[in-house]
Amino acid sequence: MARTAQQIIDRSIQRSALNNPDLVPTAQLLQYITLSERQAYMRASRINPDYFGKDAVTATRAAFTDSWDLAATPGDVGVLTRAEVQTIVGSVSGVAAGDKVKLIGLRWPEIDVAPRAYVRGRKIFVYANELGANSSNMVTVLKVYYSPVPATVAVTTQSLTIPDEWTDMVAVPLSRLLAFRDRRLDEIAGIDEEFKMIGQLFDESCLAFDHGVRRPISAVPAVQAPAKG
């Protein structure tokens, strides 16, 4: 069961008898919860975008010159990892539903082969009409795989997106804020140290949770071998 924002706030307050929630307005606390939760998701996506990985379909584009706006649909894309053809209207030479769309940098499209697309401003643009050259024969919908960013936490009754086991990734920064607001600077070093340890555990979980996946050396979780001795 996911925790609500109020439960996180309560938990942060309970961490020290000196915490005074009245020092920080609730709206600010909610913004900090949103920020911390998103930071945790972005941290996970840098290490292993599959850890919180999701997939969704884009909106249906109307013309072959249109792009797909990821900020609108699916909306919660933090790191885009893969795109596939979902729906085709008419037919497109050499393209079938399920085909991978190669994501390229616009500055160097030759690095991959058709069908290609590039990402700019959170939109996917087709390169050189390789997903259809007219609006009667084109790819209309893509399926995208991505690491998400959680939705804004707007009210205290709202549930967080982050799994329960990682609520400390949100609660601890919040308790740091309360300590900082109350000028209890001597506590902050301890909170920072605790957050560092929680962060390390979080990183290791991101790396190791799919340890059974067969993958190249470059993507093998960096789990340290036992020290000799």
Next chain:
Amino acid sequence: MALTPLNLIEDAKLGAWPFVRDEFVSPGALLRQLTSLDREVVTLFATQAPERISAQGTDIPIVAGTNGTGYALTAAKSYTDFRYVDSSGIPVEIEIASEGDLPSKHPAGRVVGSTFYPIDPTDREWSATFGNRAFYIGDGDKVRYRYILEPVRVTSMSQTLASPDEAESYLRESLVLGILLASGEGVPQERIARAAQLVNQLRKDLNHEMTKRAGVSARFGE
């Protein structure tokens, strides 16, 4: 079986396993590497075993008045096996003379660019006022030849390469080396050295085997 970039690149990625850095491996770059390799292999065959990859050209009917201006050939990388076929259908080998040299026998001709110039057996530069010739008469005779195309650029994964099947190992291992080199510092130097060694060996093997396809016999007892 025809060699396609898709199969070769997928096989090469597995060959380079587990040192493949997918984010560094560019299919576009590998296709360009395959373009060079395909041309290299075709050049090897063209110089040593042209019959393996040459195609039959369309017979060129001889027209007496055209002998001086030559006959257009199919544009190609190289030409082989020119034959003069007389009106009775009997083929005779045409000696191809280098530019500036005289042929040692007739029928003879020169290839300049993509044009075949028959050499006048009477050495009169095809002067119409000089009597009859023994070759290139224009009575139903023709020139027959074979040619080898320059491989086209490899631009798609499904394209068929010009290289014959036996070049597969050499092409694949060359791509493995390319992938390992592209994958950067995480690849042990020993692995790269072994891959480079294997590529050299396979190139030698290909060179050796391409001429031994037919007429191979046992060497026991020699």
